[in-house]
Amino acid sequence: MTAQLINVEHVTKKYGRFKALRDATFSANQGEIHAVLGPNGAGKTTLFRCMLGLLNFEGSITVAENDVRKGGKWIRGQVGYLPQHSSPYDDMTVEQNLKYYAGLKRINPSRVEESLKEIRLTRFKERKAGALSGGMKQRLMLGISQLSDPPILILDEPTANLDVQGQLEFRQLLGEILEKGKCVLVSTHLLREAHEIRLFKGHVLVVNKGRVVQAGGVEDFMKDAELKDHLFIDTGNNNPKDMAKVVHDLGFKDAEVHKAQIVVSCNHEEKFKILKGLSDKGFSPDSFRVEEPSLEKAFMQMTSDDLKKTTETVTKK
Amino acid sequence: MLPPVLFIIKKEFSDSIRSRWLIAFTVITFFLVIGLPFVVAYSLGLMAPTIQTLISGTSEIVYPFLPLIALPIGSAALVGERDRNTLELLLSQPISKINVFLGKFFGMFFAVCSAITIGMGVAALVIMEAPTLEYFYVLVIAYGLTAAMLGLALMISAFSKDRSMALGVALFFWFLFAVLIDMGFLSLVVTVAFDPVYLIPIVAANPLELVRQITLYALLVGADFAVNLATLGPLGIAMVQVFGAEGIKPFLYTTMAVWILAPTITAFVTFIRKDI
Numbered sequence: 001m002t003a004q005l006i007n008v009e010h011v012t013k014k015y016g017r018f019k020a021l022r023d024a025t026f027s028a029n030q031g032e033i034h035a036v037l038g039p040n041g042a043g044k045t046t047l048f049r050c051m052l053g054l055l056n057f058e059g060s061i062t063v064a065e066n067d068v069r070k071g072g073k074w075i076r077g078q079v080g081y082l083p084q085h086s087s088p089y090d091d092m093t094v095e096q097n098l099k100y101y102a103g104l105k106r107i108n109p110s111r112v113e114e115s116l117k118e119i120r121l122t123r124f125k126e127r128k129a130g131a132l133s134g135g136m137k138q139r140l141m142l143g144i145s146q147l148s149d150p151p152i153l154i155l156d157e158p159t160a161n162l163d164v165q166g167q168l169e170f171r172q173l174l175g176e177i178l179e180k181g182k183c184v185l186v187s188t189h190l191l192r193e194a195h196e197i198r199l200f201k202g203h204v205l206v207v208n209k210g211r212v213v214q215a216g217g218v219e220d221f222m223k224d225a226e227l228k229d230h231l232f233i234d235t236g237n238n239n240p241k242d243m244a245k246v247v248h249d250l251g252f253k254d255a256e257v258h259k260a261q262i263v264v265s266c267n268h269e270e271k272f273k274i275l276k277g278l279s280d281k282g283f284s285p286d287s288f289r290v291e292e293p294s295l296e297k298a299f300m301q302m303t304s305d306d307l308k309k310t311t312e313t314v315t316k317k
Numbered sequence: 318m319l320p321p322v323l324f325i326i327k328k329e330f331s332d333s334i335r336s337r338w339l340i341a342f343t344v345i346t347f348f349l350v351i352g353l354p355f356v357v358a359y360s361l362g363l364m365a366p367t368i369q370t371l372i373s374g375t376s377e378i379v380y381p382f383l384p385l386i387a388l389p390i391g392s393a394a395l396v397g398e399r400d401r402n403t404l405e406l407l408l409s410q411p412i413s414k415i416n417v418f419l420g421k422f423f424g425m426f427f428a429v430c431s432a433i434t435i436g437m438g439v440a441a442l443v444i445m446e447a448p449t450l451e452y453f454y455v456l457v458i459a460y461g462l463t464a465a466m467l468g469l470a471l472m473i474s475a476f477s478k479d480r481s482m483a484l485g486v487a488l489f490f491w492f493l494f495a496v497l498i499d500m501g502f503l504s505l506v507v508t509v510a511f512d513p514v515y516l517i518p519i520v521a522a523n524p525l526e527l528v529r530q531i532t533l534y535a536l537l538v539g540a541d542f543a544v545n546l547a548t549l550g551p552l553g554i555a556m557v558q559v560f561g562a563e564g565i566k567p568f569l570y571t572t573m574a575v576w577i578l579a580p581t582i583t584a585f586v587t588f589i590r591k592d593i
Contacts, residue, residue, distance in 0.1 A: 049405075056592065073412065074411065077411030085402055086409075087401065088406070104324055104411070
């Protein structure tokens with residue numbers, strides 16, 4: 001049985017009259033990976049800062065059964081945090097930055113050399129952090145967060161400001177970390193990272209306008225969004241309209257013809273029913289392919305009502 | 318393993334000591350203390366250097382200059398971390414805000430005190446060959462003024478939204494202490510229009526004037542108070558009236574302690590309570 005590491009209960013954070021978090025509740029266990037999804041300004045960063053005891057809030061947060069309000073310092077020792085809008089000291093070298101933060105974490109300085117290897121910056125250890133590329137700087141930040149090899153890792157929009165090369169390098173490094181079985185929370189408004197989480201059979205936490213709209217496994221998330229697979233059938237030498245009629249007759253009224261292709265929305269079992277039905281009527285498709293529903297679509301579906309409401313309010317004003 | 322606060326002190330110390338402004342400050346302090354015209358006069362045998370001339374010269378010329386290093390450095394300390402986007406990473410470490418605050422305060426304090434010690438100490442060696450205990454006391458008073466100014470600067474830093482605003486406010490305070498109050502204008506107005514007793518709060522409100530008075534009463538006014546009283550002017554007479562001869566030093570020291578502690582504690586509480 002995996003231990004519950006993070007427990008967030010009814011957390012509300014106000015800035016004046018503005019509520020950045022509204023009654024947020026979720027939990028995360030040891031070894032779980034959570035993609036924290038939400039548009040910009042949804043409250044993801046605020047949630048992380050509350051979890052680290054960096055902000056005052058209403059409600060309760062415990063990390064490894066320790067109250068954040070009472071044991072913030074200890075909890076920060078258990079969490080490797082990579083903030084979105086923060087940076088290492090530009091006037092210090094890569095090695096100096098790592099040594100400084102190792103000192104603050106009370107870690108043996110010999111760990112710095114290992115860390116340099118892990119983040120692949122050994123060659124650049126004498127370079128000032130201000131002279132690093134965006135990707136290298138982000139790797140340095142990841143190295144700092146990983147110095148104490150903490151059981152929990154919180155990454156806030158880790159690739160948001162990186163170019164394509166930087167994103168690729170960082171994701172490769174992230175993949176290696178995810179394999180270590182830590183409790184990882186990765187916030188993103190870009191869903192590409194979330195796809196990686198899907199690969200690791202992770203969880204999804206959707207935050208929108210300060211509320212936790214959805215919390216659970218990726219597959220549950222997709223199911224709740226009620227999205228279906230798309231089956232693309234290449235008609236080959238057959239008449240597409242005749243084939244489409246067969247599919248219609250099988251009960252798939254939304255089947256559409258696009259040039260020499262039929263596109264049908266269906267779930268996993270229905271695919272075989274369609275292909276068998278066509279075969280029974282003497283149609284043998286050239287080929288077919290299945291496109292699974294994307295996280296983007298599920299995410300849009302999950303947050304679209306809120307987005308619509310916002311748009312309507314703005315329009316009325 | 319060293320406590321984290323020592324790492325912060327070390328970093329702040331080395332950051333401050335590398336600052337060109339601090340190096341320039343050390344050199345300028347040296348020249349202000351030796352006072353070139355006096356050095357020429359000494360070398361020509363026109364006047365003999367005494368500890369009294371050195372102390373009074375230091376308190377009149379060097380003290381007003383000291384806040385010019387503590388205020389700008391200190392005012393950038395907390396708000397500068399926010400401006401450079403390094404604060405969140407720093408505070409997300411397993412350290413408390415107390416560590417960060419004390420680390421910054423003492424790191425900068427030791428750096429500025431080192432500059433004062435080198436600048437004033439070397440100058441004293443040039444002039445006096447063997448500085449006396451009284452001159453060491455002058456250094457201690459300068460350290461006290463530095464602590465008060467750093468506390469004030471950190472308070473400004475904790476309240477400010479950005480570094481430029483903090484620097485502007487800090488320089489305004491220096492201008493207020495060194496120029497506006499010191500112009501003698503207020504003293505003159507109060508002396509002419511009111512009772513000289515009203516000069517006391519003016520002195521208490523200005524740490525620069527306060528350290529000058531501390532130097533004066535601790536080092537230059539001897540045990541024979543009555544002899545010197547005539548030279549102390551309306552303020553001296555007013556202080557004797559209010560506190561008695563024995564009460565002046567405790568009043569000055571207590572007020573200086575308030576100047577060190579009040580802004581520092583205010584800065585600390587503000588920093589602790591403020592969200593990122």
